[in-house]
């Protein structure tokens with residue numbers, strides 16, 4: 133069986149995780165949400181009262197930190213030091229703090245090593261910001277997924293409403309744009325399209341259409 137590695141990168145809220153999950157399900161592959169790992173560390177750092185901009189303090193947490201992604205019946209759960217933090221890592225303080233944490237070189241080395249080990253066997257769909265450029269530069273298929281910032285804010289807003297809390301569309305668009313700016317301008321493996329990545333703009337695509345586009349690309353590879 134030829135089980136490839138699929139790297140999906142792109143800016144915040146472009147639909148990467150929803151579509152990556154669906155593609156993984158259809159292929160019987162493992163979905164790996166690398167953003168969740170940076171979020172878990174950010175959650176821990178906030179809890180420890182650490183200044184997220186201080187590399188040495190954030191990096192000092194790493195040796196005593198265990199982050200595990202578990203595949204469950206209703207999706208992936210994220211465990212930090214033996215505790216399920218799947219809900220906590222999606223809260224605003226974490227979302228707005230994660231770009232500071234993920235910019236530290238020592239944090240990236242640690243996460244990238246762990247992510248490479250997870251992908252060793254192949255048969256993975258991994259989403260993030262630097263999968264095609266840094267984590268799996270030899271991935272058989274690389275997709276760079278984008279959507280207009282307005283459309284991304286609109287989707288996030290709809291998701292919030294579904295989850296039962298209101299949000300401001302304008303504020304969401306501002307937060308998404310700021311996170312993209314930080315992720316794209318950081319020194320270590322910034323968010324950038326890999327040379328050999330296929331650009332997929334999902335602005336006017338449904339979830340199924342975007343997943344089908346990727347599955348078509350997979351068919352050309354295997």
Ligand code: C5P
Nearest residue numbers: 166167168170230231234260261262315
């Ligand atoms: O994908 P998600 O929005 O959950 O990612 C959260 C944050 O984690 C990103 O904004 C980015 O700062 C960081 N990240 C990263 N590299 C990855 C995945 C996520 O720097 N491979």
